Amino acid sequence: MNETMDQNRTHTGQTGLGYLDIQAAVGISKHMGGYPATDELHRLIALHQAAEVLEIGCGIGVGPVYIAQKFPCQVVAVDISERMLAWARQRARRAGVRERIHFQRADVLDLPFKDNRFDAVLIESVLAFIPQKGVAIQEMIRVTRPGGHIGLNETYWASQPDPALLAQSFSIGTEILSEHDWRQIWDATGLEARLIQTYKLDTRGELRDRIGWIGWRSILPAWGRVLKLMLTRPAARRAIREQLDAPTGLIEALGYGLFVGRKPNL
Numbered sequence: 001m002n003e004t005m006d007q008n009r010t011h012t013g014q015t016g017l018g019y020l021d022i023q024a025a026v027g028i029s030k031h032m033g034g035y036p037a038t039d040e041l042h043r044l045i046a047l048h049q050a051a052e053v054l055e056i057g058c059g060i061g062v063g064p065v066y067i068a069q070k071f072p073c074q075v076v077a078v079d080i081s082e083r084m085l086a087w088a089r090q091r092a093r094r095a096g097v098r099e100r101i102h103f104q105r106a107d108v109l110d111l112p113f114k115d116n117r118f119d120a121v122l123i124e125s126v127l128a129f130i131p132q133k134g135v136a137i138q139e140m141i142r143v144t145r146p147g148g149h150i151g152l153n154e155t156y157w158a159s160q161p162d163p164a165l166l167a168q169s170f171s172i173g174t175e176i177l178s179e180h181d182w183r184q185i186w187d188a189t190g191l192e193a194r195l196i197q198t199y200k201l202d203t204r205g206e207l208r209d210r211i212g213w214i215g216w217r218s219i220l221p222a223w224g225r226v227l228k229l230m231l232t233r234p235a236a237r238r239a240i241r242e243q244l245d246a247p248t249g250l251i252e253a254l255g256y257g258l259f260v261g262r263k264p265n266l
C-alpha cells in the first residue's frame with residue numbers, strides 16, 4: 001500500500017486494492033442516476049425545510065457541496081475514508097461553501113452523533129458496499145429527529161444476474177440486493193410515509209450522469225492520476241485492470257431505487 005491510498009473496509013479483489021481505495025486515491029466517486037436522482041431525493045426528503053442535514057459516505061464531496069449551494073441548511077458530511085474527505089474539503093473550499101459543511105470521518109455502522117439530531121439524513125451508493133444494511137439504516141434512523149426524513153439512493157439487481165455479473169460485482173466489493181429484498185428491508189424499518197421509486201439504467205446514461213456529477217474539471221485530472229497509477233504501481237495496475245474487465249451487460253442488469261421515509265413522532 002502506498003501513501004496515496006487509505007484502505008476502506010471493503011473487499012479488495014485479488015490485488016489487495018479495492019475499487020473504493022482506487023477511487024479515493026484518484027479523486028472519483030459517484031452514484032447511479034447522477035444529479036437528476038439526487039435532485040429527486042432532495043425533494044422527497046424535504047431538504048428545503050431542513051436546518052441541519054447529514055450526508056453519509058460523501059465521497060469526494062459533490063453531494064454536500066451541492067446541498068450547501070441549493071439550500072440554506074447546515075451540512076454535516078461523513079465518510080469512512082480520510083482520502084475521500086480530503087478531496088471533499090478541497091471541493092467545498094473551491095465552491096466557496098467550506099464554512100457551511102462540517103466534514104468528519106465516520107462509519108455508517110456506528111455514527112458518532114447523538115439520537116434525534118438531524119432534520120434529514122441521506123446516503124447515495126454506499127450500502128451496496130456494506131453487508132449489514134439493516135444496521136446502517138437503523139443508525140440513520142437513530143440520528144434523525146422524530147418527524148425528520150431518511151433517504152437512500154441504492155443500486156439493485158433489476159434482473160437475475162448471471163454468474164459472470166455476480167462475480168464482477170463481488171470483485172468490486174459490492175453486495176447488491178434484488179428489488180424484492182430491498183422492499184422487504186424498507187418495509188421492516190417501520191418508517192412513516194414510506195416510498196420507493198425505482199429506475200432502470202443504461203450504459204450511455206450512466207456515463208453521462210457520472211461525468212456530469214464529477215465534472216470535467218475534476219474528471220480529467222482524475223483520469224491523469226489513474227494513468228499515473230497504472231504506469232507506476234503494478235498492484236494498482238492489476239486492480240484497475242481487474243475492475244475494467246467488467247462483463248458486458250453489468251449496467252443494464254442494474255437499477256437504482258430511491259427509498260424514503262419519515263421517522264415517527266415520539
Ligand SMILES: C[S@@+](CC[C@H](N)C(=O)[O-])C[C@H]1O[C@@H](n2cnc3c(N)ncnc32)[C@H](O)[C@@H]1O
Binds near residue numbers: 031108
Ligand atoms: C460509491 S462512493 C459514493 C460517494 C458519494 N455518495 C457519491 O455519490 O459521490 C461510496 C462511498 O462510501 C464510503 N464508505 C464506504 N463504506 C463506508 C462506511 N462504512 N461508512 C461511511 N462511508 C463509507 C466510501 O469511502 C465512498 O466514499
